[in-house]
Amino acid sequence: MPEYRRILLDGAAVQATVEGDELVAGDGRRVKTEDAQHLPPVVPSKVIAVHLNHRSRVDEFRIDLPDTPTYFHKPTSSLNSHKGAIVRPAGCKWLNYEGEVAIVIGKTARNIAPAEAGEYIAGYTIANDYGLHDFRDTDAGSMLRVKGSDTLCPLGPGLVTDWDFRGKSLRTYVNGEAVQDGSTDEMKWDMHYLVADIARTITLYPGDVLLSGTPANSRPVQPGDVVEVEVEGLGRLTNHIVTGPTAVRTDVGAQPTESEEVLSTALGGDWEFRGIRPPKR
Template sequence: MKHARVVYEGRAQHAVERDGRLLLDDGRLVSEDTVTWLPPLAATPRPRTILALGLNYADHAKELAFKAPEEPLVFIKGEGTLTGHRQFTRRPVGVQFMHYECELTVVVGRTAKKVQRADAYDFIAGYTIANDYAIRDYLENWYRPNLRVKNRDGCTPLGPWLVDAADIADPMALALQTTVNGEVTQSGNTRDMIFDVPFLIEYFSNFMTLQPGDLILTGTPDGVVDCRSGDVVVTRIEGLGELFNTIE
């Protein structure tokens, strides 16, 4: 099932996709273009921790002239970075290079501590799409992004849907694609991750407790380009939908 969180007539509601429309919790069936989209996360529990992977695709590491990492390169993001489908993300004045990052995002479903790789999928509620914008101007070190690179308000559109884990047969075989103003600029597949989803669940839960609502952004393949004010960026992942965002 595809879940969303939207504002309709001034009220935030959970919704599910129904034949190309949205079935709201109050029973009304409305068009997707009549709502304001929020990140597709339950009101509670809210994300406690947002973990994001750097250089988790070998082609992207090569694109940036880095050696592929031997263990996960991870940074933490604040909840204020998240925004919804069809929202705007600001490009700061004077910036020379701001690029998208299409990322499969894991939503933790239950408390996970010292989980074995073989059991990892049992702890996942579902999957969504993140577009984790980065500003290279502020980048001091690819291994430890400056806060202004990845933790600006509204810099990470998320959505449009949270798709139940049971509806994704193999999250490690999903095609990814990004278009800017309709032109394909990035193509990849989750099978090319250096550290796959089961590995990451095992890795993180070995030294920290993952809680329901926590997010894991799993990195992006190569093909990032500079995005300018007015650009419409669409990040797509097979089975998860299309996440629209406009640069302002």
Template structure:
């Protein structure tokens, strides 16, 4: 099932994608879904970020080849960082390049996990119980600031630096999905989620030992090798097998 967050002239709603239409649901997508009876043509709605999380948790260096391309080795434990909720944008929205502060902004295509219920200290064996579904993510990073600061908050925390979408897929099996990032139609990243060093159950167990996860929170599971710079005017697309494609254009923040 594909759960979308969308807007029409009448306002914003959650809904379930059914071929070329979307069936609106009442309230939120957590728990039992209640359909309102309203249905809209998919072409007539604007897809938004599928969720507005209270927090976005990122995982660094979770593909061995990416760890090596960044000049290090794969970590023994997950490397955890956070992105503000204000980084989140949806499909078709623009990534704002902060030219006055950064001269190197990179794409990082990732599989994103959407949490479906409040939880803490979740054993890996029960991780599936707290997952609503999966979506595409782009952990946009001001690489020069990340390297200069020695920590990642500023480089990954700019407004618009976390595109998510186009919807939440609840039935995908994340164990071995193809993930591809393209810039202006050229493939830049091409990998499979089976190459994750720390798998999704491990990540949920690890993160939930530290903090309570709330419905709608997002865990970005890490980016594969092939990261690189974006320029103003570029169009970047992240495609994940069984989920869909997230596309955003880069514009000047100034």
């Protein structure tokens, strides 16, 4: 399966093809994959994410899925890359990982049927849909700051074409320990359905990204942690967590909170009823 990556090479953003342990630019220049400075593999006009899709995640929260999916938007300013730093603002505590498969649009899509959607998909990459749950109480369901804050949408390492999304494993690791273990087969709505659903009223352009949902066991991570998302056939997306140099301003807007909803979401549902206490900071 062909894989393409965007990297910074001698100061310029270029697309390179993966050949063994090297990345080859269009002009023939080569760089070792491990030495390359990665960029997000695509430049989307928008990033749209489904709220809940994996059965294990739904079971974890002991809820019922609606008959059709619901979505939220991540601004493009949240984009990040393979090996990029994920910034948890100073004063915030509840930053969660969410390993996912990302769908990348290949040609303009509008008002298409699910059976046609595959023709409009360029390929797939890996995403980690980080959530800053300190702002969950103040976002009124929009998820704007929770999921859209700077650096919280790493994609990569590359764009893989001709990848069959069916029956693929998805695992997330924190400091080498497996913390999420799921499969694309546990998704209620597959990739084609999601593309067709969004394209009914929102035109999707080449490079646009749809995030397809995460399995159970999204939990908080701390500065210094290394988080990796591995998807069968797509590779492994690696990022590390850092503390932002400044706290969220206190002279404007709602401030981070630690309500029962914040803690319950960050810690996976009914934590207080299972004897799970918030981790020490």
